[in-house]
Amino acid sequence: MAHHRHFLARMFHLHSVFVAFGFLLLTGITSAQEESDRFEIIKINDQIYVHRDNWHTNLFLITDEGIVVVDPINPEAGENLAQELERMAPGKKLLAIVYSHYHSDHAGGARPLLDVYGDDVPIVANKRTAELLADKNWTSIVPATKLIDPPWSMQAGNLTLEMRHVGPNHSSDMLIAWIPEVKLVYVVDFISNESVGYRDLPGVWLPQYWESIDKVLEWPIEIATFGHGMPGNKKSIEIHAEYWRKLRAAVRDGIADGLNEDEAVETIRMPEYKDWRAYEEWFPMNVRGVYRHEKEVAEAAQ
Numbered sequence: 001m002a003h004h005r006h007f008l009a010r011m012f013h014l015h016s017v018f019v020a021f022g023f024l025l026l027t028g029i030t031s032a033q034e035e036s037d038r039f040e041i042i043k044i045n046d047q048i049y050v051h052r053d054n055w056h057t058n059l060f061l062i063t064d065e066g067i068v069v070v071d072p073i074n075p076e077a078g079e080n081l082a083q084e085l086e087r088m089a090p091g092k093k094l095l096a097i098v099y100s101h102y103h104s105d106h107a108g109g110a111r112p113l114l115d116v117y118g119d120d121v122p123i124v125a126n127k128r129t130a131e132l133l134a135d136k137n138w139t140s141i142v143p144a145t146k147l148i149d150p151p152w153s154m155q156a157g158n159l160t161l162e163m164r165h166v167g168p169n170h171s172s173d174m175l176i177a178w179i180p181e182v183k184l185v186y187v188v189d190f191i192s193n194e195s196v197g198y199r200d201l202p203g204v205w206l207p208q209y210w211e212s213i214d215k216v217l218e219w220p221i222e223i224a225t226f227g228h229g230m231p232g233n234k235k236s237i238e239i240h241a242e243y244w245r246k247l248r249a250a251v252r253d254g255i256a257d258g259l260n261e262d263e264a265v266e267t268i269r270m271p272e273y274k275d276w277r278a279y280e281e282w283f284p285m286n287v288r289g290v291y292r293h294e295k296e297v298a299e300a301a302q
């Protein structure tokens with residue numbers, strides 16, 4: 001490794017902090033020990049990377065033809081990524097910024113990138129995203145300049161970036177990125193790696209949320225990256241789908257046993273997931289969200 005670090009340092013005239021950064025690039029997917037630092041660049045391969053800002057992650061490409069950023073995350077992350085891109089790909093053009101969905105914690109932060117690369121960089125979003133943003137006044141989100149009707153794809157060097165929609169789930173506008181050349185999926189918020197669901201599933205479309213996970217699993221995935229959580233593979237998504245199947249089954253059993261909502265929240269536990277992010281706080285809330293859905297389904301069936 002030392003040889004490479006020196007090589008990078010000479011090449012980019014970097015001081016020690018940036019030598020450490022070069023080391024991160026070369027080691028690829030890094031271990032949890034770097035998690036304490038706010039920002040991190042995770043290398044998937046020579047052209048595909050993930051930018052992490054604490055618990056938020058994105059996807060970006062550096063190709064012969066130029067750069068593509070899917071989800072700038074937020075203004076601080078956008079600024080950090082702009083700086084990293086100038087170091088990693090000096091002189092390269094930014095071909096596009098793409099939004100997965102309308103939420104400001106993923107779509108916020110294009111502004112610092114445009115400040116570096118110019119206001120004429122297209123910002124691509126689902127046309128539904130623009131509709132959802134129309135009545136919001138979220139200043140961190142730069143309005144999209146290229147509205148698309150999924151599925152949509154663009155070419156960047158030898159990579160194809162497809163944006164697909166599999167129905168409403170975490171939001172009604174959700175786009176999933178797919179790079180067929182490497183069978184990579186980038187999925188945000190309705191699948192998060194090694195994490196339980198968000199609280200009691202506020203604003204989530206049920207049961208489409210779970211159906212969306214099954215639809216994504218039909219793709220021939222080899223690499224899976226997420227809006228939250230470290231990169232993984234198809235198995236990471238299968239494990240996530242299994243979590244919901246087991247939780248739904250446990251809740252249905254509880255309903256059949258006559259548990260009310262609070263009793264279900266009190267008694268249902270799945271300790272095999274205790275190491276997942278937010279298990280302590282959000283798992284009981286997941287039970288509540290699932291209970292409300294399953295109870296409604298059970299009552300409708302009577």
Ligand SMILES: [Zn+2]
Pocket residue numbers: 101103106170171189
């Ligand atoms: Zn979201």
